[in-house]
Amino acid sequence: MPGRQLIMSFPVTATSHALSEYRERGGYGALAKTLGQLKPQDVVKEVTASGLQGRGGAAFAVGRKWQVVQYDDGQPHYLIANADEGEPGTFKDRWILENNPHVLLESMLIASYALNVRNCFVYIRGEFDLPYRRLAGAVEEAYAAGLFGRNILGSGFSCDIVVYRGAGAYVAGEASGLLSSLEGKKGYPRNRPPRLTVKGLYQRPTVVNNVESLSNIAWIISNGAEAFKAVGTPKSPGTRLFSVSGHINRPGVYEVELGYPWMKFLDEDCGGVPHGRAIKCVVPGGVSSKVLTGADISNLKLSHEDLWDAGSTLGSGGMIVIAEGTCMVALLQVLMRFYHHESCGQCTPCRHGTGWLHRIVDRIVAGDGRSDDIERLYYISKFNDGTTICGLGDAAGYACSGILDKFRDEFEYCIEHKRSKFGGNLECLRSS
Amino acid sequence: MPEIFINGQAIEARDDQTVMAVAREHGHFIPYFCWHPQLSVVGNCRMCLVEVEGRGLDIACNMPVAKGMKVFTNSEEVQAHRKAMLQFITLNHPVDCGICDKAGECTLQDYHYQYSGQRSLSHDQKVRSTKFYNLSNRILLDNERCILCLRCTRFTHEVSKSMALGVERRGDTSNIRPVEDRPLSEDPYSDNIIDICPVGALLSRQFLHKSRVWFLQPTPSVCPGCARGCTVQLWHRKPEWKLKALDQRQNESIARVTPLDNPAVNGPWICNKGRDLAQVFERVRADEPMLKGRPVTVPAALDEARRLIGAARHAVALVSNWGSNEELETFKDKLGEVFHCFVKEDWQPQPGERLEDDLLIRADKNPNTTRARELFGHAEPGFKDGTDLVLVWGEGFDFARLPSRARIIFLNSYLQPENGHADVFLPVSIQTERHGHYTNFQGTVSAFEPCFEPKPGVLHAEDLIRALAAPARGHP
Missing domain, CATH: 3.40.50.11540 (NADH-ubiquinone oxidoreductase 51kDa subunit)
Known part of the structure; x- marks a missing residue:
C-alpha cells in the first residue's frame, strides 16, 4: 500500500x-x-x-x-x-x-x-x-x-x-x-x-x-x-488516485498518499517494468504533462511541489511508464494524432497547429523528415502556448516540446537516417 | 473611469469597455478577424493578441479595462505572435487571390502584407475542403478559404435570427454548414454575411467573377425599397476603367450594392431586396417624350403639356412618393396651386416579400412617403366630377382608375404600356442619375448621389416641374 x-x-x-x-x-x-x-x-x-x-x-x-x-x-x-x-x-x-x-x-x-x-x-x-x-x-x-x-x-x-x-x-x-x-x-x-x-x-x-x-x-x-x-505533504495534502499504464507489470488504479517516493511506488506497488527493463521515461499525469526521464524521477516524490520543481506536473494522474527501447518519434506520432483529432477547431493556433504538428511527425516517421522540422515543431509549440482559448493547444505544444527536449537525438537520427533508431517500436520487448 | 495606458498614452476608459474598444476610439489599431462591433465576442481568431505588462499576451477583444493596466499593441512579442497567427491562418488557406472575388478588400490579404509578408513555413499538403458549396440561391461557400471566424453564424443567430448556419465537424476539418431545417434562402438578410466575411469564403452568386473590386467605385445612395431608407453604396465601374470593347452595358450598370454604415438608420446591414436594386433600376428605360404614343421632341411635349395645364379647369396631380425632397418641394412650390395634389404609392409589396419585421424591413415599400405626406396630405387619390386633367408622376397607378374624359400628363422612367396612352408622356431620370434626399419613416434625411449620366431626352423631374410651371415657351 x-x-x-x-x-x-x-x-x-x-x-x-x-x-x-x-x-x-x-x-x-x-x-x-x-x-x-x-x-x-x-x-x-x-x-x-x-x-x-x-x-x-x-x-x-x-x-x-x-x-x-x-x-x-x-x-x-x-x-x-x-x-x-x-x-x-x-x-x-x-x-x-x-x-x-x-x-x-x-x-x-x-x-x-x-x-x-x-x-x-x-x-x-x-x-x-x-x-x-x-x-x-x-x-x-x-x-x-x-x-x-x-x-x-x-x-x-x-x-x-x-x-x-x-x-x-x-x-x-x-x-x-x-x-x-x-x-x-x-x-x-x-x-x-x-x-x-x-x-x-x-x-x-x-x-x-x-x-x-x-x-x-x-x-x-x-x-x-x-x-x-x-495526510500527504504540507503543500500537497491528501492522496491521489494514479492510473498506471504502459510498460509496467501491474497496471491499474492506485491510491497514493502524496509525498510517496515515486520509484518505490513503481517498483514495489506496480511490480516494476516487464523483463527487468529500465525506465526510459514516464508521462506523469496524462499526456498533456511534460515527460520525465528515468533519471529525472529517480529521487522524486509523488507530490505537486516535486513535480513542479522538475518542470512537469501531476496533471490528471494518468501515469504512463515507457521502457527503454521505445521509439519516441512513434510515440509522439500517436500523441499528435490524438491532439489533431481532438482539437475542436474553434481558435486558430490549435485548429491548424495540431494538424501541422501531426503532419510533420507523420512525415518524419515515414522517413521524409527535413532538417528544419525540429525547429518547426518548436515553433508551432511555442505559438500554441498561451495563445489559445483553452489548454488543448498548449497541451499539444507541451507534449511535443517536452519529448523533443529530452529525446531530440532520436528525432535527428530519424530525420538523418530516414528510419527510427528503435525501429518505430512501441512495445516492451524481451530483448533488444 | 479607470485610466489605462496604451502604447504609453494615458487614456480615460469607461468601466464597461474592452481594450479593443478603447484602442479603436483612440486610434491604436489592433488587427482582428472575428471581432465585429455588432456581434458578440468569440475571440477565436487570436489576431488581436496584445501584451499587458505583467500579464503577458491576451486577446484585446475580450479584455476588460483595469485601472493602470499598460497595454502594448505593437511590441516585438505581439508582432511575432501576429506573424505566427497569420502562418496558422494561411496554413490551409488556398491563397488563390488571383481568382477570388474578395481580393482587394480582403482582411487576410491586407494583414498578410502589413504584418507578415512571410512565405508559408509548411512543406506539407494543405487540408482540402469543399469549394463552391451551395448555401442558398444567393450565396456560395468556399470552405478552403474560410478562416472560421464565425461571423456568419453569429450574424444568423444574433442579428437576422434565422439560425441558419452552424459548424460541422471539428479541428481543421470544421466546416460552416446550413442547419438542416432552417434554410438560409429564407433569411431576407442573408447577403450581409458576404460583407462581414473577412475573407473570400462567402461569395455572392450575383457578383461572382463579375468584376475585380478595384475596377469599381462606390457612390453613396439610399435604398428606395422601403420606408426605412437604408443608406447604401452603389458600386459601378470607375471612369478610368470603363470598357471600350466587350459588353459596354457594364459601364452603365450597378455591379453590386453594399450597406453604407449608418448608425442612425440601418447600422452596417441591409436586406437582400436592397442588394437587388439593379433589378429595379435596370428595367428597360423610356427615353423619348411622346404625344399619344407618337415620339416627339422635348420642347414639343413640354409645349403640349403647358397648353393642357393652361386649358384645364380642374387639374389633379398624383405625386410620386419616389420623388426626392427637393422635387416634391419644387412641385409644391411651382405647381401646388395649379393642381389638386394627392400622394400616390408607387410600389406595393410583392407576393412572397417579407412585409415587415423588427430589424429593418418596413411595410411601406416606398422611400419618401414621409416627406410627400407632409407636403401633400394623407388623402387617398380621388377625382371630383369635372376633373379634366390628371398629371401622373411615377409608375404604379392603374390608368383605368382615372376619369375617362380627363387628359393625362404622365411622367415615368421606364418603358411601360401606359406611356403610350398618355396625352403627353415625359421620360424622367431615376435615382442613380441625380442628386437628392429622402426622408425615412423616422424623419431621418439621407442623401443620394448620381452614378450615371441620364440619356438625352430624359429630364430630371425637378427641371421638368420648373419647365411646366414656366408661363412662356422655353426650353428646360
Whole structure:
C-alpha cells in the first residue's frame, strides 16, 4: 500500500458499490453531519482549510474556487462533476464511478448544500458504459432513499441531480467546453473572463470540479480538515488516485498518499517494468504533462511541489511508464494524432497547429523528415502556448516540446537516417 | 473611469469597455478577424493578441479595462505572435487571390502584407475542403478559404435570427454548414454575411467573377425599397476603367450594392431586396417624350403639356412618393396651386416579400412617403366630377382608375404600356442619375448621389416641374 487510503479504503466486491454497503462503511454520515450541524459557510471554510487541490489537472485549490460563489446573490448556482475523463492514460475517475459512486453523490450533496445549488450535474464521458450504469443505479438508489429531491433527510435542503452523457469529445472535458456541451451546443471552450464561477452554465455562477476532487469532500467533512492535512505533504495534502499504464507489470488504479517516493511506488506497488527493463521515461499525469526521464524521477516524490520543481506536473494522474527501447518519434506520432483529432477547431493556433504538428511527425516517421522540422515543431509549440482559448493547444505544444527536449537525438537520427533508431517500436520487448 | 495606458498614452476608459474598444476610439489599431462591433465576442481568431505588462499576451477583444493596466499593441512579442497567427491562418488557406472575388478588400490579404509578408513555413499538403458549396440561391461557400471566424453564424443567430448556419465537424476539418431545417434562402438578410466575411469564403452568386473590386467605385445612395431608407453604396465601374470593347452595358450598370454604415438608420446591414436594386433600376428605360404614343421632341411635349395645364379647369396631380425632397418641394412650390395634389404609392409589396419585421424591413415599400405626406396630405387619390386633367408622376397607378374624359400628363422612367396612352408622356431620370434626399419613416434625411449620366431626352423631374410651371415657351 503506497500510504494511507481515503477513497479506495475498502475491498472491492461484486456489491461494494451498492448503497447498503456504502452505508455500512459509514457512508452518508458526512451528509447527515453537514445537514444537521454545519452551516454552508462552515463547509466552505472546512474545505478551504483542508487545502484540497483539484485533481483534474490544474491542481487549483477547491476552496478558493468555491469562495468566489456568493451564497445568496439571488441567482441559481450550479455544481458540475466533471466525469468526462478523456486525458490519454487517465482512468482513475472511472474507478470511483464504478466502485464507489455514492462517495461522489454524497460529496456532491455536501457541496451543493455549501454552494446553494438546487440542481447539480454529472457530465460523464459517453464511452463510459459500466461507470454510467453504476452511477445511474446509484442515483436511483439515492433518490429512493430520499437522499436527493425535496427536503433531504428532513433538513429542508433540496437538491436534484442530472447525469448527462457526453458525445465523445476530449475538449468537452475542459470545464467551459463541458458547459457549452451541457447546454446543448457544440463543445467549444469559452474565453475568460468571465470566470465560470461568475458566469458558467446558462450564464450563472457554476462550480465545475473533478470527480476525484469532489469525492474527497465527504472524508474531509467526516474527519475534519486537520486530519486531511495530516495526510500527504504540507503543500500537497491528501492522496491521489494514479492510473498506471504502459510498460509496467501491474497496471491499474492506485491510491497514493502524496509525498510517496515515486520509484518505490513503481517498483514495489506496480511490480516494476516487464523483463527487468529500465525506465526510459514516464508521462506523469496524462499526456498533456511534460515527460520525465528515468533519471529525472529517480529521487522524486509523488507530490505537486516535486513535480513542479522538475518542470512537469501531476496533471490528471494518468501515469504512463515507457521502457527503454521505445521509439519516441512513434510515440509522439500517436500523441499528435490524438491532439489533431481532438482539437475542436474553434481558435486558430490549435485548429491548424495540431494538424501541422501531426503532419510533420507523420512525415518524419515515414522517413521524409527535413532538417528544419525540429525547429518547426518548436515553433508551432511555442505559438500554441498561451495563445489559445483553452489548454488543448498548449497541451499539444507541451507534449511535443517536452519529448523533443529530452529525446531530440532520436528525432535527428530519424530525420538523418530516414528510419527510427528503435525501429518505430512501441512495445516492451524481451530483448533488444 | 479607470485610466489605462496604451502604447504609453494615458487614456480615460469607461468601466464597461474592452481594450479593443478603447484602442479603436483612440486610434491604436489592433488587427482582428472575428471581432465585429455588432456581434458578440468569440475571440477565436487570436489576431488581436496584445501584451499587458505583467500579464503577458491576451486577446484585446475580450479584455476588460483595469485601472493602470499598460497595454502594448505593437511590441516585438505581439508582432511575432501576429506573424505566427497569420502562418496558422494561411496554413490551409488556398491563397488563390488571383481568382477570388474578395481580393482587394480582403482582411487576410491586407494583414498578410502589413504584418507578415512571410512565405508559408509548411512543406506539407494543405487540408482540402469543399469549394463552391451551395448555401442558398444567393450565396456560395468556399470552405478552403474560410478562416472560421464565425461571423456568419453569429450574424444568423444574433442579428437576422434565422439560425441558419452552424459548424460541422471539428479541428481543421470544421466546416460552416446550413442547419438542416432552417434554410438560409429564407433569411431576407442573408447577403450581409458576404460583407462581414473577412475573407473570400462567402461569395455572392450575383457578383461572382463579375468584376475585380478595384475596377469599381462606390457612390453613396439610399435604398428606395422601403420606408426605412437604408443608406447604401452603389458600386459601378470607375471612369478610368470603363470598357471600350466587350459588353459596354457594364459601364452603365450597378455591379453590386453594399450597406453604407449608418448608425442612425440601418447600422452596417441591409436586406437582400436592397442588394437587388439593379433589378429595379435596370428595367428597360423610356427615353423619348411622346404625344399619344407618337415620339416627339422635348420642347414639343413640354409645349403640349403647358397648353393642357393652361386649358384645364380642374387639374389633379398624383405625386410620386419616389420623388426626392427637393422635387416634391419644387412641385409644391411651382405647381401646388395649379393642381389638386394627392400622394400616390408607387410600389406595393410583392407576393412572397417579407412585409415587415423588427430589424429593418418596413411595410411601406416606398422611400419618401414621409416627406410627400407632409407636403401633400394623407388623402387617398380621388377625382371630383369635372376633373379634366390628371398629371401622373411615377409608375404604379392603374390608368383605368382615372376619369375617362380627363387628359393625362404622365411622367415615368421606364418603358411601360401606359406611356403610350398618355396625352403627353415625359421620360424622367431615376435615382442613380441625380442628386437628392429622402426622408425615412423616422424623419431621418439621407442623401443620394448620381452614378450615371441620364440619356438625352430624359429630364430630371425637378427641371421638368420648373419647365411646366414656366408661363412662356422655353426650353428646360
